Amino acid sequence: xxxxxxxxxxxxxxxxxxxxxxxxxxxxxxxxxxxxxxxxxxxxxxxxxxxxxxxxxxxxxxxxxxxxxxxxxxxxxxxxxxxxxxxxxxxxxxxxxxxxxxxxxxxxxxxxxxxxxxxxxxxxxxxxxxxxxxxxxxxxxxxxxxxxxxxxxxxxxxxxxxxxxxxxxxxxxxxxxxxxxxxxxxxxxxxxxxxxxxxxxxxxxxxxxxxxxxxxxxxxxxxxxxxxxxxxxxxxxxxxxxxxxxxxxxxxxxxxxxxxxxxxx
Amino acid sequence: xxxxxxxxxxxxxxxxxxxxxxxxxxxxxxxxxxxxxxxxxxxxxxxxxxxxxxxxxxxxxxxxxxxxxxxxxxxxxxxxxxxxxxxxxxxxxxxxxxxxxxxxxxxxxxxxxxxxxxxxxxxxxxxxxxxxxxxxxxxxxxxxxxxxxxxxxxxxxxxxxxxxxxxxxxxxxxxxxxxxxxxxxxxxxxxxxxxxxxxxxxxxxxxxxxxxxxxxxxxxxxxxxxxxxxxxxxxxxxxxxxxxxxxxxxxxxxxxxxxxxxxxxxxxxxxxxxxxxxxxxxxxxxxxxxxxxxxxxxxxxxxxxxxxxxxxxxxxxxxxxxxxxxxxxxxxxxxxxxxxxxxxxxxxxxxxxxxxxxxxxxxxxxxxxxxxxxxxxxxxxxxxxxxxxxxxxxxxxxxxxxxxxxxxxxxxxxxxxxxxxxxxxxxxxxxxxxxxxxxxxxxxxxxxxxxxxxxxxxxxxxxxxxxxxxxxxxxxxxxxxxxxxxxxxxxxxxxxxxxxxxxxxxxxxxxxxxxxxxxxxxxxx
Ligand SMILES: Nc1ncnc2c1ncn2[C@@H]1O[C@H](COP(=O)(O)OP(=O)(O)O)[C@@H](O)[C@H]1O
Ligand SMILES: [Mg+2]
Numbered sequence: 107x108x109x110x111x112x113x114x115x116x117x118x119x120x121x122x123x124x125x126x127x128x129x130x131x132x133x134x135x136x137x138x139x140x141x142x143x144x145x146x147x148x149x150x151x152x153x154x155x156x157x158x159x160x161x162x163x164x165x166x167x168x169x170x171x172x173x174x175x176x177x178x179x180x181x182x183x184x185x186x187x188x189x190x191x192x193x194x195x196x197x198x199x200x201x202x203x204x205x206x207x208x209x210x211x212x213x214x215x216x217x218x219x220x221x222x223x224x225x226x227x228x229x230x231x232x233x234x235x236x237x238x239x240x241x242x243x244x245x246x247x248x249x250x251x252x253x254x255x256x257x258x259x260x261x262x263x264x265x266x267x268x269x270x271x272x273x274x275x276x277x278x279x280x281x282x283x284x285x286x287x288x289x290x291x292x293x294x295x296x297x298x299x300x301x302x303x304x305x306x307x308x309x310x311x312x313x314x315x316x317x318x319x320x321x322x323x324x325x326x327x328x329x330x331x332x333x334x335x336x337x338x339x340x341x342x343x344x345x346x347x348x349x350x351x352x353x354x355x356x357x358x359x360x361x362x363x364x365x366x367x368x369x370x371x
Numbered sequence: 372x373x374x375x376x377x378x379x380x381x382x383x384x385x386x387x388x389x390x391x392x393x394x395x396x397x398x399x400x401x402x403x404x405x406x407x408x409x410x411x412x413x414x415x416x417x418x419x420x421x422x423x424x425x426x427x428x429x430x431x432x433x434x435x436x437x438x439x440x441x442x443x444x445x446x447x448x449x450x451x452x453x454x455x456x457x458x459x460x461x462x463x464x465x466x467x468x469x470x471x472x473x474x475x476x477x478x479x480x481x482x483x484x485x486x487x488x489x490x491x492x493x494x495x496x497x498x499x500x501x502x503x504x505x506x507x508x509x510x511x512x513x514x515x516x517x518x519x520x521x522x523x524x525x526x527x528x529x530x531x532x533x534x535x536x537x538x539x540x541x542x543x544x545x546x547x548x549x550x551x552x553x554x555x556x557x558x559x560x561x562x563x564x565x566x567x568x569x570x571x572x573x574x575x576x577x578x579x580x581x582x583x584x585x586x587x588x589x590x591x592x593x594x595x596x597x598x599x600x601x602x603x604x605x606x607x608x609x610x611x612x613x614x615x616x617x618x619x620x621x622x623x624x625x626x627x628x629x630x631x632x633x634x635x636x637x638x639x640x641x642x643x644x645x646x647x648x649x650x651x652x653x654x655x656x657x658x659x660x661x662x663x664x665x666x667x668x669x670x671x672x673x674x675x676x677x678x679x680x681x682x683x684x685x686x687x688x689x690x691x692x693x694x695x696x697x698x699x700x701x702x703x704x705x706x707x708x709x710x711x712x713x714x715x716x717x718x719x720x721x722x723x724x725x726x727x728x729x730x731x732x733x734x735x736x737x738x739x740x741x742x743x744x745x746x747x748x749x750x751x752x753x754x755x756x757x758x759x760x761x762x763x764x765x766x767x768x769x770x771x772x773x774x775x776x777x778x779x780x781x782x783x784x785x786x787x788x789x790x791x792x793x794x795x796x797x798x799x800x801x802x803x804x805x806x807x808x809x810x811x812x813x814x815x816x817x818x819x820x821x822x823x824x825x826x827x828x829x830x831x832x833x834x835x836x837x838x839x840x841x842x843x844x845x846x847x848x849x850x851x852x853x854x855x856x857x858x859x860x861x862x863x864x865x866x867x868x869x870x871x872x873x874x875x876x877x878x879x880x881x882x883x884x885x886x887x888x889x890x891x892x893x894x895x896x
Contacts, residue, residue: 165500190503200498204516214502262502 149323193263401476441467483525487518628676712835717851807864
């Protein structure tokens with residue numbers, strides 16, 4: 107699948123160190139994503155997940171290797187043009203504190219020169235999608251809870267109808283119920299709109315339940331890359347195997363609790 | 372008291388107007404320079420420290436020195452532009468003040484901008500890139516708005532600094548609220564000093580509040596606040612431009628210079644009044660530094676002023692010999708004309724030199740009439756001098772020629788020096804021969820039989836541009852040999868005395884009346 111013509115995103119031997127002599131953030135990454143795929147990236151803190159996402163939309167320039175989007179190497183496209191066509195949800199959300207919610211959501215369409223009436227319609231539509239009341243449009247980010255901000259961040263990434271979505275722990279600050287609901291809503295949207303999604307998460311259950319494919323990273327390299335089904339069945343790497351066994355182990359423990367067994371049994 | 376208050380109020384529109392225009396221009400220019408500099412400093416770490424370093428360095432230069440340094444700098448620039456394009460820029464007054472104050476305003480604006488932009492949440496900057504902004508879009512849409520409150524705080528700091536430092540532009544020939552302070556300090560008119568300080572402080576306060584209003588208006592998106600703050604500032608500048616006496620716009624304006632002491636203020640006012648009587652516009656450049664005044668007349672930045680033969684001979688011509696008076700005057704006249712195109716119209720008739728003075732009763736009891744007499748008993752006496760006297764060549768010459776050796780030397784501010792000799796705390800002082808307090812305190816000036824002290828005859832100097840100007844000559848020539856030392860002392864005393872103090876303008880009017888009464892100076896035909 108690597109670099110095959112039908113990949114919408116393709117990384118080949120991508121290496122990046124943030125400073126000369128510093129440990130590589132990612133090393134020899136090779137990954138191809140087909141159109142319409144939903145890929146979850148999972149791995150410990152500092153394993154290079156965020157760096158991988160930023161290499162795709164050019165926020166981080168690679169030291170070696172090639173990143174292609176739609177078949178074109180990203181360094182041949184002007185960065186801002188590339189990024190207007192790719193939705194990105196930041197780990198730190200990064201809403202513009204001086205802009206109202208509506209202007210935050212509508213920023214990319216505005217940069218693309220959409221007519222303001224069209225932007226207003228799109229903003230209203232997205233507020234409904236991320237389940238925020240319409241009057242939030244006039245609020246400033248300071249007046250939102252952490253979860254509400256993440257929803258605005260998601261709406262902002264979707265605003266210009268990108269075909270590719272890069273999401274860096276997009277649902278981290280949400281309560282479990284909302285998180286599950288919004289995750290499932292997003293998955294439906296992904297399918298309905300034919301999006302290609304690469305989502306970083308540290309929640310293995312979320313990855314299993316939402317993604318078509320799970321990529322496991324450790325110390326800047328990919329240690330596993332397969333469908334949830336395959337990974338759940340077995341893996342040679344003991345750490346990956348233990349990670350993938352987690353949801354099942356937890357489910358068993360939950361069932362034990364329900365059936366009245368002792369907690370430490 | 373009343374008269375001095377009234378005089379101060381009368382001058383307020385022109386001083387305040389000039390001050391406001393200068394400060395506003397410097398701030399505007401400062402902003403135009405600072406923001407691009409700040410952008411460079413933000414974008415390039417390699418340039419950041421040089422830019423902030425130089426800006427800080429400028430701030431450590433005393434503002435008075437910075438202002439003074441721009442005068443020779445602009446003279447040099449002017450020489451180049453004149454050579455290349457026959458275009459002379461005025462090195463005096465507005466331009467040097469504008470440039471110095473502009474430099475002064477750069478640091479707070481640049482530093483605050485850099486700190487503010489670099490302090491913006493990394494996530495927000497990253498998001499700006501992530502949504503597809505170019506670097507320029509990121510600057511205008513994200514960085515500048517988020518940094519705006521701190522930039523505004525920098526502008527407010529700069530505004531207060533500039534308004535304060537603008538008072539120091541008086542010695543380079545720019546009218547400002549500093550004119551109150553400089554002339555007040557010189558003639559010990561504390562009302563004037565206080566008035567100038569209060570006016571400058573009041574202006575700084577008002578501008579600061581208007582900028583604060585503008586700032587909070589931007590923050591709260593309140594058009595009313597922005598309107599009141601910004602509109603108020605704009606209105607202030609417009610009114611200042613309107614009340615400022617139009618000078619450069621009307622071609623025929625005579626510019627009269629004055630150095631920074633009472634006699635100079637009186638004489639420049641006298642000259643200005645005589646010109647005004649002839650129906651021409653006159654503007655004054657008062658409180659000029661001593662060497663700046665001569666350069667200004669040489670460059671044609673001022674048209675006329677009074678200087679002293681000894682100053683020109685020693686400081687400008689760099690001569691150390693002492694030819695007889697008539698020969699000295701001839702040589703000086705020729706030299707000035709040849710080297711600077713400056714015309715020496717003539718002597719006013721009095722001398723203002725360093726002189727040794729004593730209380731009359733004491734001098735008579737000791738039998739002292741000349742410095743030679745003094746030298747015999749000096750070892751038992753104490754001498755008081757102003758801050759400069761004991762390091763000046765005159766003092767060295769006196770000691771060398773007469774072998775003067777005192778029991779003690781003491782330095783004073785000039786007011787206290789006169790008090791000290793009057794009270795008997797010191798026996799001899801270094802007076803200025805035209806100082807009115809000599810007569811008022813009944814002091815005697817000791818003779819200088821060996822002519823150790825060079826002569827400081829008051830002379831009228833006219834710029835090359837006005838050399839043939841009949842009107843100016845007609846106004847000035849009657850003053851030649853017309854002002855006796857007694858008359859000048861009395862005029863100076865009116866300004867310098869503690870009781871019933873007069874403004875230099877009132878003293879000039881008095882002097883004019885005296886000249887007329889004695890019909891030494893004929894009335895206009
Ligand atoms: N801007 C940066 N400058 C220097 N080092 C960085 C930067 N961003 C990330 N790193 C380093 O690169 C490695 C990978 O980071 P990251 O991609 O953020 O990992 P993850 O998202 O998996 O936590 C880490 O060691 C991190 O410290
Ligand atoms: Mg991360």
